[in-house]
Amino acid sequence: MGNILEVNHLKKYFKTNRGVLHAVDDITFTIERGKTLGIVGESGCGKSTTGRCVMRLIEPTGGEILFEGRDLMKLSKREMRAKRNDIQIIFQDPFSSLDPRCTVMQTIAEGVKVTGKYRTKKEVEMRVIELMRIAGLAERLINAYPHELDGGRRQRIGIARALAVEPKLIICDEPVSALDVSIQAQILNLLRELQEELGLTYVFITHDLAVVNHISDEIMVMYLGQTVEKAPAEELFTNPIHPYTKALLSAIPIPKVGAKKERVLLRGEVSSPINPGDECRFAKRCPHARAECRTSCPQLQEKSPGHFAACHLFGSENKTTSL
Amino acid sequence: MKTQSASNIHRGQSKTGEIWHRFRKNKGAILGLGILAVLVLVALTVDIWLPEEKINGINVLEKLQAPSAKHLFGTDEMGRDLFWRTVYGTKYSLAIGFVAVMVSAVIGVPLGAVAGYYGKAVETIIMRISDVFSAIPSILLAIAIVSVLGRTTGNLMLAVGIAAVPQFTRITRASVLTVKNEEYVEAARALGKTDLYIIFKHILPNCLSPIIVQTTLRVASAIISASSLSFLGIGIKPPMPEWGALLTAGKTYIVGYSYLCLFPGLAIMITVLAFNLVGDALRDAMDPKLKN
Amino acid sequence: MIEVKRESPAAEDEVLDIRDLTVQFVTEDEIVEAVNCISIHLKKGEILGLVGETGAGKTTTALAVLNLVPDPPGVIKSGSIRVCGKNMLSAAPKELEQIRGGDVSMIFQDPMTSLNPVFTVGDQIAESILLHEKCSRKEAGAKAEEMLELVGIPRERAGEYPHQFSGGMKQRVVIAIALACNPKLLLADEPTTALDVTIQAQVLDLMCGLKEKLDTSMIFITHDLGIIAEICDRVAVMYAGRIIEEGTLEEVFNHTKHPYTEGLFNSLPNIADRTAKLRPIPGLMPDPTRLPAGCAFAPRCPYAKPSCIDKPQSSRSFSATHKVLCSAYDDPSFRIHREEA
Numbered sequence: 001m002g003n004i005l006e007v008n009h010l011k012k013y014f015k016t017n018r019g020v021l022h023a024v025d026d027i028t029f030t031i032e033r034g035k036t037l038g039i040v041g042e043s044g045c046g047k048s049t050t051g052r053c054v055m056r057l058i059e060p061t062g063g064e065i066l067f068e069g070r071d072l073m074k075l076s077k078r079e080m081r082a083k084r085n086d087i088q089i090i091f092q093d094p095f096s097s098l099d100p101r102c103t104v105m106q107t108i109a110e111g112v113k114v115t116g117k118y119r120t121k122k123e124v125e126m127r128v129i130e131l132m133r134i135a136g137l138a139e140r141l142i143n144a145y146p147h148e149l150d151g152g153r154r155q156r157i158g159i160a161r162a163l164a165v166e167p168k169l170i171i172c173d174e175p176v177s178a179l180d181v182s183i184q185a186q187i188l189n190l191l192r193e194l195q196e197e198l199g200l201t202y203v204f205i206t207h208d209l210a211v212v213n214h215i216s217d218e219i220m221v222m223y224l225g226q227t228v229e230k231a232p233a234e235e236l237f238t239n240p241i242h243p244y245t246k247a248l249l250s251a252i253p254i255p256k257v258g259a260k261k262e263r264v265l266l267r268g269e270v271s272s273p274i275n276p277g278d279e280c281r282f283a284k285r286c287p288h289a290r291a292e293c294r295t296s297c298p299q300l301q302e303k304s305p306g307h308f309a310a311c312h313l314f315g316s317e318n319k320t321t322s323l
Numbered sequence: 324m325k326t327q328s329a330s331n332i333h334r335g336q337s338k339t340g341e342i343w344h345r346f347r348k349n350k351g352a353i354l355g356l357g358i359l360a361v362l363v364l365v366a367l368t369v370d371i372w373l374p375e376e377k378i379n380g381i382n383v384l385e386k387l388q389a390p391s392a393k394h395l396f397g398t399d400e401m402g403r404d405l406f407w408r409t410v411y412g413t414k415y416s417l418a419i420g421f422v423a424v425m426v427s428a429v430i431g432v433p434l435g436a437v438a439g440y441y442g443k444a445v446e447t448i449i450m451r452i453s454d455v456f457s458a459i460p461s462i463l464l465a466i467a468i469v470s471v472l473g474r475t476t477g478n479l480m481l482a483v484g485i486a487a488v489p490q491f492t493r494i495t496r497a498s499v500l501t502v503k504n505e506e507y508v509e510a511a512r513a514l515g516k517t518d519l520y521i522i523f524k525h526i527l528p529n530c531l532s533p534i535i536v537q538t539t540l541r542v543a544s545a546i547i548s549a550s551s552l553s554f555l556g557i558g559i560k561p562p563m564p565e566w567g568a569l570l571t572a573g574k575t576y577i578v579g580y581s582y583l584c585l586f587p588g589l590a591i592m593i594t595v596l597a598f599n600l601v602g603d604a605l606r607d608a609m610d611p612k613l614k615n
Numbered sequence: 616m617i618e619v620k621r622e623s624p625a626a627e628d629e630v631l632d633i634r635d636l637t638v639q640f641v642t643e644d645e646i647v648e649a650v651n652c653i654s655i656h657l658k659k660g661e662i663l664g665l666v667g668e669t670g671a672g673k674t675t676t677a678l679a680v681l682n683l684v685p686d687p688p689g690v691i692k693s694g695s696i697r698v699c700g701k702n703m704l705s706a707a708p709k710e711l712e713q714i715r716g717g718d719v720s721m722i723f724q725d726p727m728t729s730l731n732p733v734f735t736v737g738d739q740i741a742e743s744i745l746l747h748e749k750c751s752r753k754e755a756g757a758k759a760e761e762m763l764e765l766v767g768i769p770r771e772r773a774g775e776y777p778h779q780f781s782g783g784m785k786q787r788v789v790i791a792i793a794l795a796c797n798p799k800l801l802l803a804d805e806p807t808t809a810l811d812v813t814i815q816a817q818v819l820d821l822m823c824g825l826k827e828k829l830d831t832s833m834i835f836i837t838h839d840l841g842i843i844a845e846i847c848d849r850v851a852v853m854y855a856g857r858i859i860e861e862g863t864l865e866e867v868f869n870h871t872k873h874p875y876t877e878g879l880f881n882s883l884p885n886i887a888d889r890t891a892k893l894r895p896i897p898g899l900m901p902d903p904t905r906l907p908a909g910c911a912f913a914p915r916c917p918y919a920k921p922s923c924i925d926k927p928q929s930s931r932s933f934s935a936t937h938k939v940l941c942s943a944y945d946d947p948s949f950r951i952h953r954e955e956a
Contacts, residue, residue, distance in 0.1 A: 042811035042812070042813065043782070052509075055513060057509055057512055057513060081515040081517070082515060084512075084513055084514065085515060087513075088513060088514075089509070091506040091510065092506075093506060096505045096506045096507065097505075097507055097509075098507055098510075099505075099507040099511075099525050099528075099529070100529065100610075101529060101609075101610070101611055102525075103611075110511065110514055110516070111514050114514050114515055145611040145612070147611070150899055150900070151669075158510070161510065161514075164514075165514060165515075180668035180669050180838060181668070181838060181840075181879060181883060182668065182878060182879065182895050182896040183895070183899075184882065184895075185881075185882035185883070185884075185893040185895030185896075186895040186897075188884070188893055189892070189893055189895060207811060207812065209886070210883065210884040210885075210886045211884055213884065213886055213889045214884035214885075214889055215884075234889065237889070247813055248812060248813060250816075251812040251813045251815065251816035252841065252886060253815075253819075253839060253841025253842045253844065253845050254844065254845075254886065255839075255840035255841045255843070255868070255880065255883060256844055256868065257844055257864055257865050257869055263820070265816060265817060265820060266813050266817065
């Protein structure tokens with residue numbers, strides 16, 4: 001099927017009073033059509049910025065974004081606006097992602113009108129109702145305002161709005177983080193069904209490892225603007241390489257009695273993403289950090305087919321084993 | 324936590340119909356609307372039924388009389404009937420209050436919205452110019468505008484309006500700044516909507532509250548500003564009565580003949596109150612969250 | 616250690632005793648039954664996990680313990696609450712001030728908003744000590760630095776302001792404030808929800824350690840069953856204002872009885888089996904203003920019979936500690952799927 005999206009050396013720097021904040025620092029990834037790439041990381045690691053840069057909601061500082069072979073970075077503002085129909089986004093907060101003054105109908109209709117396929121009022125309304133049905137919303141809610149609905153339903157409106165323009169790629173920015181577990185499961189199932197039915201491709205951004213494991217084909221772990229590890233989901237969970245990934249995995253609380261396992265507890269302060277030096281950004285918290293970790297920033301290397309990691313430790317291990 | 328209340332959702336009503344439906348439930352709003360309707364009616368027709376004789380007829384023999392059955396509000400230093408003068412003043416004062424504020428809002432709100440939405444250089448330029456304007460005393464500014472454009476009632480309104488533009492710009496910009504980072508604005512951008520559409524469809528409607536409050540409050544100060552201009556001789560030409568001018572004239576006699584200030588003052592107060600009631604109710608009616 | 620304590624049922628062992636507590640939110644046109652006739656007992660050194668979804672009444676329960684339910688609209692309709700033998704509902708305001716922060720303190724979800732940005736963290740801890748203990752400002756300051764060290768923050772940082780701390784560090788400061796007066800009971804309302812997982816792991820580790828060191832009892836409110844499994848001794852599951860299942864960790868997790876608890880477990884993505892399909896609970900939480908006369912979960916329950924909706928739930932005990940509120944067990948042969956498997 002080929003890659004729908006190819007992102008090369010994506011960078012986003014913000015100027016702040018204290019220096020240049022490297023929010024996204026040289027991120028490279030590809031997604032195959034119809035698959036899901038999960039991006040995991042903690043707050044401030046640049047995962048949301050990456051998602052927004054891909055659709056140029058935030059202008060990237062540098063890099064290449066090839067969507068179906070065309071570099072989005074080279075499009076004019078107007079061309080980009082048209083291209084946005086192919087890429088959509090679902091937000092985390094079902095409260096702030098809907099205009100409180102627009103009814104369900106008005107919110108979804110905005111997307112429907114963008115396609116230009118539905119001209120009369122009647123056609124638009126029919127399409128809105130169809131989208132509501134797809135997203136699992138009862139038709140009687142069509143004139144409801146967001147504040148009258150609970151988080152789960154609000155998130156469904158957000159999904160219907162994104163689907164309205166018939167996108168090929170959807171960036172899901174923590175779509176279930178604000179929801180209760182039983183509702184979270186409903187939305188995750190809905191997203192999966194939609195993917196199968198409509199052949200959608202997802203970039204799934206979250207901090208919840210159990211969720212990302214459930215929904216992704218491939219997972220990219222980010223730390224302070226950089227990719228530290230990237231692998232197929234199964235492989236990443238069974239065979240993590242990077243010390244940060246290991247710490248993350250061991251930190252997940254497991255809902256089973258006696259599941260308590262040896263935990264990699266991180267110590268030390270998180271490094272600042274402002275004017276980072278040439279060092280491994282995880283070095284200050286890494287339990288295995290060595291001298292070279294503080295003097296040079298490790299590059300992403302392929303350990304086994306499809307499994308990448310950026311860590312000096314693994315690199316040297318590799319050398320010793322190959323020797 | 325209105326989880327299940329989705330059952331009582333208004334269906335098939337137009338947006339205006341819905342706002343009116345909610346507006347109507349507010350008793351204060353209906354009162355305010357009633358007062359405004361009477362004032363507007365008076366302002367529009369007063370030239371037809373009120374002879375000039377009653378307004379400007381000087382009768383020195385009856386000067387400075389206290390309110391009585393013959394002269395409801397009493398008479399001024401030249402024996403003119405204050406009641407009729409106040410009634411006639413509605414024509415000018417209402418127009419000045421309303422038009423001047425509309426001028427400020429129509430110019431100030433979009434400027435503030437643009438400044439807040441785009442930020443950076445655009446914001447700096449708009450806000451600095453606005454700062455310069457607010458640094459000049461508004462009376463001075465208005466005098467300058469009237470003397471450049473000419474001394475007509477229309478220019479007077481324009482002048483008073485322009486002098487208040489910076490306040491609207493400032494207040495709009497502030498609320499735009501809080502709204503523009505909401506995710507629904509980002510969602511609209513993700514749908515490929517133009518900036519203009521986003522500003523008018525999503526941002527401004529969510530900034531309405533402070534703007535409406537500001538608008539209704541500014542009506543009073545516009546009437547007063549216009550009267551100061553009249554006092555300086557560049558506003559409404561005497562002897563035509565206008566509430567601000569009546570108030571200023573009465574000031575000289577405030578000791579002993581306080582009713583000369585009282586009645587025009589009351590007229591201004593009631594008008595502002597009516598605008599306020601309507602404005603508040605409008606704000607509430609337009610906010611779907613306060614539907615119940 | 617806890618087991619040993621249970622064998623000697625001395626009265627002073629009981630840290631918290633809530634009986635038949637009902638809290639309502641009364642507004643002009645509706646009454647919300649936020650907490651409905653719940654009873655909780657907590658012994659010294661025990662950690663009770665309170666699980667439930669948004670609106671289940673967890674936070675209201677915790678606020679009721681402090682007698683801090685916002686009034687209006689909140690009304691404590693009936694029931695009694697005793698903290699270390701002191702009746703919270705009839706205590707005088709002065710006495711309440713002493714109990715809050717002294718015998719019992721609370722940690723809120725958002726560390727960003729529970730600290731005052733214009734005071735140093737050291738001052739904020741000392742403040743709480745000064746309120747409850749007779750000591751000089753200097754002694755309180757020294758104690759505050761000790762507390763910081765206890766929660767793993769170097770004492771030199773006492774003079775810094777909240778904005779100089781990261782999220783996890785701020786939550787540690789909040790914990791230090793809560794523990795400053797050696798409370799016998801700690802109410803933790805989702806204390807790690809706003810934190811990243813690695814930071815959450817650190818904070819949980821810290822709380823477990825402190826509990827062992829100080830022997831504080833704790834009510835740990837969360838929606839994360841993983842955290843419950845990790846730190847709690849006992850679990851109470853709340854739904855629509857009622858405790859629908861209560862028992863030791865082992866009983867609730869391994870011998871689940873209530874269909875709702877089962878639904879919660881089925882909704883969780885299984886980290887060990889990524890292909891397993893999620894089986895969410897269908898439907899939504901009921902409108903708290905219109906709760907059915909019978910079981911509030913019945914409309915979403917796969918086992919519900921028509922009688923469940925009208926008839927009040929019957930309570931059933933499976934052991935001295937394991938209690939379930941579900942009428943289905945009136946039929947002795949009834950089993951939920953989870954138990955059959």
